[in-house]
Amino acid sequence: MRIQLVSKCYYCELGDMKTMTHLFLTASIIQKLWKKFTFCAGIKIEGLQLQQLIIKWWKHKANNKLDQVLKAVPAVLIWELWNRRNAKRHGKEYSFTWMNHQCQMMIHQLIRLKFPWIKEVPYQWKPTLYYHLVNWKFPEEGWIECNTDGESKGNPGQSSYGFYIRNNTRELLYVEAQDIGVTTNMDA
Known part of the structure; x- marks a missing residue:
């Protein structure tokens, strides 16, 4: 029918306009997820665009053994954010707790894949x-x-x-x- 509508964000209650930066970085629940993981890596995200954050993450110095796993974390987060966006779009609930759990589980699996000789990888720090x-x-x-x-x-x-x-x-x-x-x- 050639009616053009502004796309709305499925994360926000206010329905802000959906942009790539908003969808993957600036929506409040997404900021919370990024901050949870960037805090652990010692990376500050304030004032960064998505591309800048990913480059900063990739350039971040880490233990050589964990470097490849650390560099994969932005892809893991973006993948889970995309999954949550699609779930919300199709009327399913996908909570922050579940999204955080899925990210941690995928990182855990990456560590086990990279270091198969490690018999037990702690899932969560206690x-x-x-x-x-x-x-x-x-x-x-x-x-x-x-x-x-x-x-x-x-x-x-x-x-x-x-x-x-x-x-x-x-x-x-x-x-x-x-x-x-x-x-x-x-x-x-």
């Missing part, structure tokens, strides 16, 4: 947790205490933080709590 008992004491005169907490319903999921400040007589000086959107429990 930190060693240390703890010690903390006994609360009133702050000395002239000092204050600040108690904080954050939470995430899911990881990532809807998140918030809160804190309060009291003086040495336990008088409440300030309280703040705020929703910070969808993020991880570590960010919260």
Whole structure:
């Protein structure tokens, strides 16, 4: 019928105009995925176009043994972003958690393919947790205490933080709590 319509992004609630940069880099959920992986590699993505990011990633110095796997990560991310776009276009749900899981799984498979002699590749990094008992004491005169907490319903999921400040007589000086959107429990 020769009706021309502006293409809309399937990632955004607002339906921003779909461009290659928006589709693979600047949409909020996509930025979140890139930041998750670029943070681990020590790469900053602010102000970069997609092509600049990929070139920066490929030029990034890494352990020689992992260099080929690291260079494949942008292709893995773009592939999963394309899969999510197509799923959303055809009415299927494809969450950020699933997309992140798929990327990690594909990178895991690349490592196993590149290094077949490695019997077990850790799928996800699991930190060693240390703890010690903390006994609360009133702050000395002239000092204050600040108690904080954050939470995430899911990881990532809807998140918030809160804190309060009291003086040495336990008088409440300030309280703040705020929703910070969808993020991880570590960010919260």
